[in-house]
Amino acid sequence: MDQLLNDFSPGLFVMQAVILIILILLMKKFAWKPILSSLDEREQGIQGALEAAEKARLEMKNLQADNEKALQEARAERDAMLKEAREIRTKMIAEAEGDAKAQADKIITQAQEAIAAEKRAAVAELKGQVAELSLEIAEKVVKQELSDKEKQQQYVDKMLQDATLN
Amino acid sequence: MKITSLPIHFLAVISFLLLGSLVNAQEHSVAEANDEGPVNTQQEITDYTNHHLKDSHDFHLFSYQGSDGERHSVGFSLPVILWASNGPVAFMSSEFHHDIDGEVVVEKGGSRFVNLHDKIYELEEGAEEIVMGEDHHPVNAHKPFDLSITKSVFGILLVGLLLLFWFGSLGKQYKKKSIPTGFGRALEPLVIYVRDEIARPNIGEHKYRKYMSFLLTVFFFIWVSNLLGMTPFGFNITGQIAVTVCLALFTFFIVQFSGNKDYWKHIFWMPDVPVIMKIILIPIEVLGMLTKPFSLLIRLFANITAGHVVVMGLIALMITLKAQFGAVGSTGLSLVLTLFISVIEILVAFLQAFIFTMLSALFIGMAVAEHDHDHEHDEEGHEVDDVEDVRESFV
Numbered sequence: 001m002d003q004l005l006n007d008f009s010p011g012l013f014v015m016q017a018v019i020l021i022i023l024i025l026l027m028k029k030f031a032w033k034p035i036l037s038s039l040d041e042r043e044q045g046i047q048g049a050l051e052a053a054e055k056a057r058l059e060m061k062n063l064q065a066d067n068e069k070a071l072q073e074a075r076a077e078r079d080a081m082l083k084e085a086r087e088i089r090t091k092m093i094a095e096a097e098g099d100a101k102a103q104a105d106k107i108i109t110q111a112q113e114a115i116a117a118e119k120r121a122a123v124a125e126l127k128g129q130v131a132e133l134s135l136e137i138a139e140k141v142v143k144q145e146l147s148d149k150e151k152q153q154q155y156v157d158k159m160l161q162d163a164t165l166n
Numbered sequence: 167m168k169i170t171s172l173p174i175h176f177l178a179v180i181s182f183l184l185l186g187s188l189v190n191a192q193e194h195s196v197a198e199a200n201d202e203g204p205v206n207t208q209q210e211i212t213d214y215t216n217h218h219l220k221d222s223h224d225f226h227l228f229s230y231q232g233s234d235g236e237r238h239s240v241g242f243s244l245p246v247i248l249w250a251s252n253g254p255v256a257f258m259s260s261e262f263h264h265d266i267d268g269e270v271v272v273e274k275g276g277s278r279f280v281n282l283h284d285k286i287y288e289l290e291e292g293a294e295e296i297v298m299g300e301d302h303h304p305v306n307a308h309k310p311f312d313l314s315i316t317k318s319v320f321g322i323l324l325v326g327l328l329l330l331f332w333f334g335s336l337g338k339q340y341k342k343k344s345i346p347t348g349f350g351r352a353l354e355p356l357v358i359y360v361r362d363e364i365a366r367p368n369i370g371e372h373k374y375r376k377y378m379s380f381l382l383t384v385f386f387f388i389w390v391s392n393l394l395g396m397t398p399f400g401f402n403i404t405g406q407i408a409v410t411v412c413l414a415l416f417t418f419f420i421v422q423f424s425g426n427k428d429y430w431k432h433i434f435w436m437p438d439v440p441v442i443m444k445i446i447l448i449p450i451e452v453l454g455m456l457t458k459p460f461s462l463l464i465r466l467f468a469n470i471t472a473g474h475v476v477v478m479g480l481i482a483l484m485i486t487l488k489a490q491f492g493a494v495g496s497t498g499l500s501l502v503l504t505l506f507i508s509v510i511e512i513l514v515a516f517l518q519a520f521i522f523t524m525l526s527a528l529f530i531g532m533a534v535a536e537h538d539h540d541h542e543h544d545e546e547g548h549e550v551d552d553v554e555d556v557r558e559s560f561v
Contacts, residue, residue, distance in 0.1 A: 011312035013408040023326045028379040031333030038340035
């Protein structure tokens with residue numbers, strides 16, 4: 001302790017105090033003030049830039065979400081349209097089929113009716129002809145003398161052979 | 167333009183000083199009592215170490231055996247400025263002819279001066295030479311007020327100029343660009359480090375700004391001084407008790423002047439304790455006020471002094487162990503150990519600067535802290551934790 005007190009130099013103390021005060025003042029003016037204010041400025045700049053970037057990122061994200069949404073809507077719309085088209089097609093085919101069937105049925109019915117009518121007419125005509133023919137045959141048979149039974153039979157056969165069923 | 171002219175100017179001044187003084191020193195080849203040959207014995211090593219630890223009026227670099235058989239010491243003398251009984255006196259320390267045993271008497275301004283162990287004594291009226299008393303203190307002389315540019319003052323000025331030059335040019339760089347280049351790029355993170363790791367967390371976001379100049383200056387002053395002490399120039403600035411006392415007193419006064427109402431209340435009338443405790447706590451708190459800067463000054467002084475003593479002791483191993491290990495062995499051992507300790511000392515140089523600044527910031531922070539009285543105990547407890555955390559991490 002005695003040694004320490006003996007080593008304590010008041011002159012050095014005063015010099016150090018004076019130099020330190022001057023140094024602090026000079027450093028404050030020429031170094032710390034400009035350095036610290038520039039650092040602050042720069043940090044604020046960086047902060048601002050970061051915030052702007054974050055904002056831009058969010059906007060971009062929103063934009064992308066919008067795009068995605070629009071895309072999805074378009075896709076849904078397309079799907080709906082395709083579905084509709086398919087339905088229309090199916091419907092059209094079904095309708096056409098129905099129409100065609102009805103038409104065909106109608107034609108067939110008409111044809112059947114026509115055939116039936118023709119048939120009736122033909123049958124009627126045939127009936128007439130048969131009746132006529134029968135009458136002719138009967139007439140001829142009657143005209144021949146119905147003496148010879150064998151001849152009669154031959155005649156009937158001949159007549160029947162001659163009579164062609166048209 | 168200014169940036170480039172400054173270092174040239176600065177270097178010119180330094181080299182002029184060095185050269186001029188070296189020539190000056192060459193003229194004074196001296197047979198000094200302490201410097202009559204190489205340092206060889208244990209006693210001489212101890213003396214040499216003690217001499218180095220103290221401040222000096224000479225800037226002694228090295229000495230060598232001249233061709234004329236005399237010892238020449240190379241270095242330069244520094245101005246001695248005294249406030250003696252007959253007014254101010256100034257002369258160069260070379261007038262003492264490197265004598266530190268009080269043998270050479272210099273007569274200036276009507277007073278006689280001697281240099282005894284690097285302290286200047288003024289002989290009393292009529293005394294021809296210094297007479298030592300039984301307690302090894304001179305009986306017929308007293309110390310005048312010594313404002314000399316001693317080796318330490320020279321070192322302080324050098325550190326100041328270096329800081330001004332480095333950080334001044336860094337400050338100037340910001341005018342032209344926002345990101346510094348060159349050496350400034352290394353300095354900038356250090357400034358940010360002091361701001362973000364020392365000042366902001368300890369003093370608080372809103373109040374730290376005011377103390378930045380002090381904290382930054384002190385941090386870099388101590389650090390550069392400590393590092394300068396590692397160079398072979400033999401500076402020992404932060405190992406001078408007067409310097410550390412001065413630094414700690416700055417912290418002390420700043421803390422007292424920035425102390426708010428709560429700070430003084432916690433010293434003189436501790437809230438939330440019984441009245442009897444309030445009275446008991448007053449002297450304890452007042453003592454605490456003083457022990458804080460005292461611990462600062464002792465810590466820095468002791469660490470640096472111890473570092474220098476250890477380094478010098480290890481260097482001296484090459485002499486003290488020469489008999490046992492031979493010249494090569496002892497030199498090798500000394501080299502390895504000194505290298506090892508020097509690396510640690512470089513760490514200590516930073517650490518001490520950091521601790522001094524950190525604790526200063528902490529004390530300032532405690533003085534300006536806004537106490538919320540509802541949560542006082544938490545606040546207090548928290549602060550105590552902080553101090554202990556800090557201490558723990560450095561022990």
